[in-house]
Amino acid sequence: MLAYILRRFGSIFVIMFLASIIIFAITQFLPGDVAQLVLGQFATEEAIANLREEYGLNRPFYVQYLDWALNFIKGDWGDSLVNRMPIFPMVMSRLRNSAMLALVVLMIYVPLGIFLGVLAALKRDKLPDQMITTVSMVFVALPVFVSSLLLIPLFSHYLGWLPANSSIHPDSSFGEALPFLILPAIAVALNSIGYVARMTRAGTIDVLRTDYVRAAYLKGLPRRQVLFRHVLRNALLPTVTIVAMDAGMMIGGMLVAEVVFGYPGLGRLLLYAMQNQDLPLIQACSMVAVTMLCLANLVADLLYGFLNPRIRVK
């Protein structure tokens, strides 16, 4: 098990290292002249030269990259160009808010997706299965901002159950924030429920066909017991991977949902940074998002290895 964990850590580390090079190259080198981009087209030559000097933009690529990467690891993320505030605490506070949103999203779509998937598998090709498959196909492809705009009129304007705007104070506690998190979380979750349901359905159908499930039924075990002890334990294994594979999509969805609902998370901060050409803030937000995605994959790998002993020896 230890060797497996170390191998996963090593591979994640390499991927993060390469991804950080890509992010740095895109943000700092693709624009041509970063100083011009940051200061806008009406900046004076002098201001541009000053900014180049201040940020060491005249140095070679690898020096700039190493400098930036080492500072990132040390937690020394510099100051925002717009409000001159240190970036690290700002990003961490927004990250906490995004994590709260992610928690609610996961709490909605994982149990619901699994439930619908198992239900569809048990009622295979009958009406419930048809309905679940069709409806989830619709929602999987619907952009988050479109489904939000369906949810807001229904739940906040018409029914009046939930607030349409989630622009709460960034330091609100989870309890205070929860009512404001539900609607954006549903909007993000709708994208993933169908995916989890479809994969759980496929996994469950496969397990239902196996000899050991057949044997369990023939032993005379009650249906409920077979379902929970034999079927679900094996059918849900791939779901762990599915949820991790979907993390990238979920981060993107949350980013849009935060903008739609005005929720003070990492996504809204990133868009704000882009609108204000705040390069260090953009880089910090992006790296945090990439780190989160890699961690999600790592956790899924470890969980999968833990749940499925066969994988560890490979």
Place this chain on the structure above:
Amino acid sequence: MAICIQSNQEYRHSKLFSIWRGIRRNTLTVIGFFIVTLFLLMAIFGPLFVPYDYAEQNIEKRLQPPSAEHIFGTDEFGRDVFSRVVVGSRNVFIVAGSGAALAVLLGLFLGLVSGYWGGLLDDVLMRLMEVMMAIPGLLLAMLVLFSLGSSFYSVILVVGFMYIPVVTRVVRSVVLDIKTRAFVEAAKLRGESIGYILFREILPNVLPHLAVEGSMRFVYAIFMVASLGFLGLGVQPPAPDWGFMVSEARPFFSVAPWVLFFPAASIAILVVGVSFVSDGLRRILLPGGVSSDRYA
């Protein structure tokens, strides 16, 4: 015991259910095909027949509800929403369609090369794809558009490159399976050229997967183009972009919901239509196959 009861039931109902299932599957595919055709016709011919110029402003007639004069109403600048939605459909097809096509072509090439030759090239390519997938898609697109600046071409490029890894992996996995088959071995022993083996023996077997994959990429390209447009990073105004139209209309939602409704509904209907078609393609071309891909 439970199994016996279940299979009896299945037997009794199987004919009825298979007919009903057939109709449903066909119905969904037919609906999807109908929607896509309608939008495609609108994209091709619509802009020739729109009643107003999509960029023509008329402040006196701002935020007017749908009427005989403006069937979808007018927006906050007094522009005709119907004309903008119709002209916008052309942009959706061109931008998302070109993006998806780019991803399919490059993905096909890389997948063939990577799968057929394997070795170091395969390792490097696959690791590169893995790294690209480690960056959330929307984030990657936003960063590139921030750096390059948003334009018609940069959005196409971004969407195309973003989906290359997914297509490459699908093609590669099919090639890995096909290249060990007897007919490929036979072609090699006959001394056929690599081009012949790749394009005449392997490619025909990749094509069904590629068609399904391509249709799915189109769904997600529309999804992505609309989301980027909504964030203000899509095709730049005054060109009508459905996503951007929705975000522009949001402040006026309570007074003029129609400005938001029509572009949002267009995105929803088109995306659902294309995914129905894609699902139909999968059932017809790849029966029994369940893709583990998110984008399937």
